Amino acid sequence: MRKWTCLFFLCVMIHLQATEDSYDTVTDLSELSILSPSLSERKTAKLRLSNGLEVYLISDPVVEQSAAALAVEAGSWYDPDEYPGMAHFLEHMLFMGTAAYPKEFEYMQYVSDNGGKVNAYTASDRTVYMFSVNNEGFTGALDRFSHFFYDPLFLPSCIDRELHAVDQEHAKNVEHDGWRQYMIFKETGNPDHPIAKFSTGNADTLRGIPQDVMKAWYTEHYDSERMHLVILSALPLDELIDLTVADFSRIQKANFKPAEMPEVLTSEKQRGHYIYVKPIKDLKSLSLTWELSKESALDKTFQTGALIAYTLQNGGKNSLLGQLKREHLASGISVSEEQFSKGWKLFTIDVELSDEGVKNVDQVITYCYEALARLKKNGIPKYLYDEMEKIATMKYEYQSREDAFEFIKDQAHKMVDEELATYPKQTLLPGEYNPKVIGNYLQSLTPETCIYFVTAAPQKSGIQPTEREQWMGAEYSIRPVSEERLASWSHAKINPKIGLPQPNPFIPKNLDLINTPDTNQTVTPTLLQDNEEGKIYFASDLKYQVPEVTYIFRIKSPKLNGTAKAQALTDIYLKSLSDHLFPTISSAETAGSRVVLSQGNYALTIGINGYSDQSDRLVKDLFTGIKKMRPSRKQFSLYKQSVSETYDNASKELPIIQSLELLNNIIFNDSPLAKEKRTALTSITYEEFVSFTKDLWKKSYSEGLLYGNITEKEASSLWKQVKNRLASSPFSPEEHYKKEFLVLPENQGPYMILQTTKMQGSAALLMVEQGAYDYNTRAGQQVLGLLLKHAFFNTLRTKQQTAYIARAWEKEAERQLFQLFAVQSITHQPSELVARFELFLEDFVKQFTERVPKERFENIRSMAITSLEMPPENLLLMGTRLFLLAFDYDGAFELINHRIAALKELTYEELHARAAEYFSRKNSRRLAILVEGTMPKDRNFRYDVVTKEELKDSGTFVAWK
Secondary structure, three states: OHHHHHHHHHHHHHHHHHHHHOEEEOOOOOOOOOOOHHHOOOEEEEEEEOOOOEEEEEEOOOOOEEEEEEEEOOOHHHOOOOOOOHHHHHHHHOOOOEOOOOOOOHHHHHHHHOOOEEEEEEOOOOEEEEEEEEHHHHHHHHHHHHHHHOOEOOOHHHHHHHHHHHHHHHHHHOOOHHHHHHHHHHHHOOOOOHHHOOOOOOHHHHOOOOHHHHHHHHHHHOOHHHEEEEEEEOOOHHHHHHHHHHHHOOOOOOOOOOOOOOOOOOOOOOOOEEEEEOOOOOOOEEEEEEEOOHHHHHOOOOOHHHHHHHHHOOOOOOOHHHHHHHOOOEEEEEEEEEEEEOOEEEEEEEEEEOHHHHHOHHHHHHHHHHHHHHHHHHOOOHHHHHHHHHHHHHHHHOOOOOOHHHHHHHHHHHHOOOOOOOOOHHHHOOOOOOHHHHHHHHHOOOHHHEEEEEEOOHHHHOOOOOEEOOOOOOEEEEEEOOHHHHHHHHOOOOOOOOOOOOOOOOOOOOOOOOOOOOOOOOOOOEEEEEEOOEEEEEEEOOOOOOOEEEEEEEEEOOOOOOOHHHHHHHHHHHHHHHHHOHHHHHHHHHOOOEEEEEEEOOEEEEEEEEEOOOHHHHHHHHHHHHHHOOOOHHHHHHHHHHHHHHHHHHHHOOHHHHHHHHHHHHHEOOOOOHHHHHHHHHOOOHHHHHHHHHHHOOEEEEEEEEEEOOOHHHHHHHHHHHHHHHOOEEOOHHHOOOOOEOOOOOOOOOEEEEEEEEEEOEEEEEEEEEEEOOHHHHHHHHHHHHHHHHHHHHHHHHHOOOOOEEEEEEEEEOOEEEEEEEEEEOOOOHHHHHHHHHHHHHHHHHOHHHHOOHHHHHHHHHHHHHHHHOOOOOHHHHHHHHHHHHHOOOOOOOHHHHHHHHHHHOOHHHHHHHHHHHHOOOOOOEEEEEEEEEOOHHHOOOOOOOOHHHHHHHOOOOOOO
């Protein structure tokens, strides 16, 4: 016995020694603390494995899902000249099987079956892979994930097939205005810098790529010493360390030494020039862009660019935006320092122009330089730095738990740009306040080194395009800025109407919590009021323990009747209200709040989330503004024009988005098409709008939830103030408009509606109705939806290669259940796609027992239960759920528990029967929306309908002899 005991301890010691030798612990120098009680058990570790791979581990025993992401410093800038898009294509190929798990998409199905999701993206200097999964499936997912980085297969059959997916992805972006401007920026930049390369690739640039070339590129560039891994899990740190060492130590060092790149990525062709871009949509914008010096780009000490951006984009009345609004030149502004890649940064001022702003773009630029002139001469006062530092510190210290997938994706991307020891301090928090460094940075923002992008239709800008970008066909023109104009901007004077931001009144001073933690709290709101004036719920938070609140108010009025004209009037109203409140909303959002103003469900919704301290002030200011807002005739004209452009742009969305708009218009009684609202908008006069705003709140009914770090007494007082500011007469529930859903007839159909679009590509959307909601039916729908999601993607995208976008998802609306299938393609006509949908469903029903053996059913059902048992990650999401349960489900706060119970009772035989009931041809309650767009000439394969005479006339008769 002693012999075996000694042998056991010897094995343990060997294991520990091997583990310790496999990594070094990196001392944490971030010096950051999380003060949120709900995250008090979170622990971190930083490692450098023996192969050089950097690891950031986060152990959080309360986290509901685990996740991992890995960033490798190999992006599109490293593409070989012969194969533009190699890095992006290789990103796709890693999902197509590894030596340990050779089955295509086995990894994706495993993650999906365990309640998770996967994705990846390729940037200029890095490629990032990520997944999240229910805790029970984490170790299996992590093992599968790790094999991406040392034994992918790169099977020739997969190379040929996945090439179509990359090509479809590129085609999806061809008419995206953001992508088009980016491609123009690349094409006009330094031709000797890798930024000039075609980064995404397509069938033309990647066709015929040999397997050995791809393997060689992967072996050279996927170097463990250039990898950064982040893991979030409920497992203890010691187990995470063991898993990480076991799974990722096998990745090989390649000793890759990247070639020297030119220090400058922009060009003389760009600097000091206007670049006029012709957009697809009706867009009007101005971007002032500077490439920063290498010293500024590598700086992690001062965050100077962030401080300048904080100062310039303030939305107060005496701000740059305030001046532009007063002159009716612009509707919005965004200022940012962008980490373009490791070692390259851009500083940008983006302005949303009005038509007047497009005509007077030089004046807009002048105001920008006048705002900079004040900062260059007087500097940025320390109180603004102190504000920015306080906001950033509070955001970190009192952070809420985020969605695991989004959290690790963001962490992995940012890890590349900071030393592991200090991460994430230098990324998140400003360093010291240094007026000299600030001054030097500001002095570098000169008119001569700036690139002036003007995006507008040629008939508005007055500049016709003279160039066509190579890969997306974007049209543009480059014009030099005159020496006189550059000189005037260089000597811009301080404008007394453009000042510095005042101290922000919405920065919280009191971050105390009113309750003691109870992470097992079941939140059941209580009623503060339920009468003809409205129904208001309240709940105090015990679970998330952050100094935050979420307030949601949905206000109904007889004027909000769901017609196209009422919605057009309300859209103008929301534009006007946002403009009127912009100083308040801008300050509040800078201080960490979020404000949402929207319409829908025959109501106007105001959503607020942020720190509890000062939230009452924000609510009072917003509701005061609602009643006092009165735009001028000139402002009304601008808002009406802006709304009109939004409606017009709906016809320039992706075909799949257009199909969804048409479906909603058909099945709901409150969803007019954008073109219907555009028609109604045309006749609206200023006088009619003024009358609408005066009458809007004469009668109202409010549905509200006040939730978070707030007492019942405070909530009651706040609601009383809201009610007093509205000062409305009751809008009785008996008078309310009702949202309705179109139920298709049982013994008719299926139906098809065809719509054409001028946009590239076609889309097919199929709706299959599944009947009225009850808990048992919903349970069957949920499990079938999960099974269909992966199977549909795997069939239509992976195997058949019909498209890049192929989705299946279940929906519930107005207590009716339905399943949706959608594909957007540049190679297949929509009628063909629908035929493939039907063949897929026929095969799914016929081969149900083979596709879904009982064991898989049990796993999927268990995963569905686990997903429902998971509470929302943070207070905002919980508040949103409570509001929906309160009002869309009539206070059914136990709904989740009932759904879980129904899932537990669901049997395999019942699911099999439901699959046949819903998806066999016996269920004809189906509606297909077909949106047919233009096809690239080399992919436009379709059958033309002809007569036999036409066919004989166009063909040629030949004889064998």
